[in-house]
Amino acid sequence: MNRGIAYAVAAYLLWGVFPVYFKALQGVPALEILGHRIVWSLAVCAALLLVLRRGQWLADLRRQPRVLAWFTASSALVALNWFVYIWAVNSGRVVDASLGYFINPLVNVLIGSVFLRERLRAAQWLAVAVAAAGVLWLTWQAGAVPWIGLVLAVTWGAYGLLRKTAALGPIEGLTLETLLLAPIAATYLSWLVQAGHSEFAQGDPVTRLLLLAAGPVTAAPLLLFAAGARRIQFSTLGLLQYLSPTLQLLLGVWLYGEPFAERAPGYVLIWIALAVFSVEGIAHGWRSRTAAR
Numbered sequence: 001m002n003r004g005i006a007y008a009v010a011a012y013l014l015w016g017v018f019p020v021y022f023k024a025l026q027g028v029p030a031l032e033i034l035g036h037r038i039v040w041s042l043a044v045c046a047a048l049l050l051v052l053r054r055g056q057w058l059a060d061l062r063r064q065p066r067v068l069a070w071f072t073a074s075s076a077l078v079a080l081n082w083f084v085y086i087w088a089v090n091s092g093r094v095v096d097a098s099l100g101y102f103i104n105p106l107v108n109v110l111i112g113s114v115f116l117r118e119r120l121r122a123a124q125w126l127a128v129a130v131a132a133a134g135v136l137w138l139t140w141q142a143g144a145v146p147w148i149g150l151v152l153a154v155t156w157g158a159y160g161l162l163r164k165t166a167a168l169g170p171i172e173g174l175t176l177e178t179l180l181l182a183p184i185a186a187t188y189l190s191w192l193v194q195a196g197h198s199e200f201a202q203g204d205p206v207t208r209l210l211l212l213a214a215g216p217v218t219a220a221p222l223l224l225f226a227a228g229a230r231r232i233q234f235s236t237l238g239l240l241q242y243l244s245p246t247l248q249l250l251l252g253v254w255l256y257g258e259p260f261a262e263r264a265p266g267y268v269l270i271w272i273a274l275a276v277f278s279v280e281g282i283a284h285g286w287r288s289r290t291a292a293r
Contacts, residue, residue, distance in 0.1 A: 003231060004227070004228045004229075004230070004231025004232035005228065005231075005232055005236065005240070006228075007224045007225070007227040007228030007231070008224070008225060008228030008229065008232060008236075008237055008240050009228075009240060009243065010221075010224045010228075011221040011222075011224035011225035011228060012221075012225075012240055012241060012243035012244045012247075013243060013244075013247065014217075014220060014221040014224070015221050015244040016243055016244040016245075016246070016247025016248055016251075017247060017251070018085075018089070018217075018248070019089045019094045019097075019248055019251050019252065019256070020251065020255075021210070021213075021217055022085075022086055022089040022090060023089060023090065023256070024210055025090070025207065025210055025211070026090045027199065027203075027207070028199040028203070028207065028211070029199070030083060030086040030087040030090055031083065031188070032188075032189070032192060032198070032199055032200070033086050033090075033211070033214070034079065034082055034083045034086060034185070035185040035186075035188050035189045035192075036185075036189065036200065036211040036212075036214045037082060037086075037214040037215075037217075037218055038079070038178050038181045038182055038185040039178075039182055039185050039186055039189065039215075040211070040212060040213075040214045040215030040216075040218075041174065041178045041214065041215045041218040041219055042175065042178035042179055042182050042215075043215055044215035044216055044218075044219045045171055045174050045175035045178060045219060046175060048171055048219070049171060049172070049175060052171075054171070054172070057168065057172050061176075067166055067167060067168065068176075070162055070165065070166045071162075071166060071168070071173065071176045071177055071180065072180055073162055074159055074162040074163060074166065074173075074177060075176075075177035075178075075180045075181050077155045077156075077158050077159040077162065078155075078159050078177055079181055080151070080155050081151075081152060081155040081156050081159065084097075084148060084151050084152055084155070085097055085100075085152060088148045088152075092256065092258060093148055093258075094248055094249075094251055094252030094256055094258060095248075095249055095252035095253060095258045095259075095260055095263070096146060096148040096149055097148055097149070097152060097248060097252075098149075098245040098246075098248035098249040098252060099138070099146055099148070099149030099152075099153075099245075099267070099270070100148065100149040100150070100151070100152025100153040100156070100245075101152065101153070101156070101241075101244055101245035101248070102149075102242070102245045102249075102267070102270050102271070102274065103131055103135070103149065103150075103153045103270060104152075104153045104156050104157055105238065105241065105274065105277060106127060106128050106131045106273060106274070106277060107153045107154060107156075107157040108157050108160060109124055109127075109128060109277070110128060110157075111157045111158065111160075111161050112161075115161060116161075121280065121284065123276055123277070123280035124277060124280065126273075126276055127273040127274070127276040127277035127280070128273070129273075130269055130270075130272055130273035130276065131269065131270050131273035131274075133269050134265075134266045134267065134268070134269030134270035134273065135149075135150070135266070135270070137265055137266035137269060138263055138266035138267075141262055141263060141265075141266065142263075169226070170222055170223065170225075170226035171219075171223070171226075174218075174219065174222060199211075233285075238278060238281060239278055239282075242274065249267075
């Protein structure tokens with residue numbers, strides 16, 4: 001249990017400081033960063049599978065067209081999520097990006113209700129309504145829909161739905177997703193080199209090293225999260241997940257000086273919704289365990 005908490009906390013802390021990594025690559029276009037993230041993540045996952053001798057599932061895919069179709073869709077969603085996040089961070093929108101991961105748990109609840117026929121309890125409906133009020137406030141205050149946060153929340157929620165219904169583990173799933181995306185990414189990166197626009201080919205050694213690190217930077221928190229999720233209760237995992245967007249918000253406000261005061265009321269409503277959602281989830285789990293005993 002304690003090791004599981006340590007793994008999960010490490011994963012969320014790494015995700016929380018992602019803005020620092022991507023800010024260090026601010027001079028590189030978001031699409032090029034995405035291409036390197038795909039290619040080097042595939043290299044890391046392939047090396048892990050080779051060491052663990054877990055490659056049989058690739059041969060079995062020929063008899064599982066549904067799995068292949070599911071992961072084609074999930075790879076498109078994760079690529080869009082990664083691109084929007086990278087672009088947001090490098091465009092000075094870290095606070096907007098953090099919003100997506102604050103409201104993601106509530107988006108997951110709605111997705112479960114619509115696609116998995118999961119019945120929402122009254123407190124969950126209340127949490128969703130309060131969060132919606134927060135999003136409406138942010139829309140009114142900014143004069144525009146907070147599309148960055150909404151796109152990140154919806155794509156990550158839909159990605160989670162597809163991964164929940166697909167029968168592959170974390171390493172195998174990420175390997176297949178990056179394998180499907182790699183031909184497009186490699187073609188684009190090759191074109192950049194030939195056109196003389198590649199920051200990897202023309203950049204300084206630090207930039208090259210940071211782009212090469214995109215693989216382990218992507219894989220490490222995913223593996224830590226998978227290890228933690230197997231060892232701790234889901235309710236505990238649900239509470240720990242707020243570490244990541246909280247860190248991102250603090251970095252955006254305190255380190256990068258992004259404006260927040262005028263948006264604070266909308267975020268407060270969303271935090272209230274998350275508090276209601278979390279407390280109700282813990283209470284419901286406790287009641288269920290008591291009834292079972």
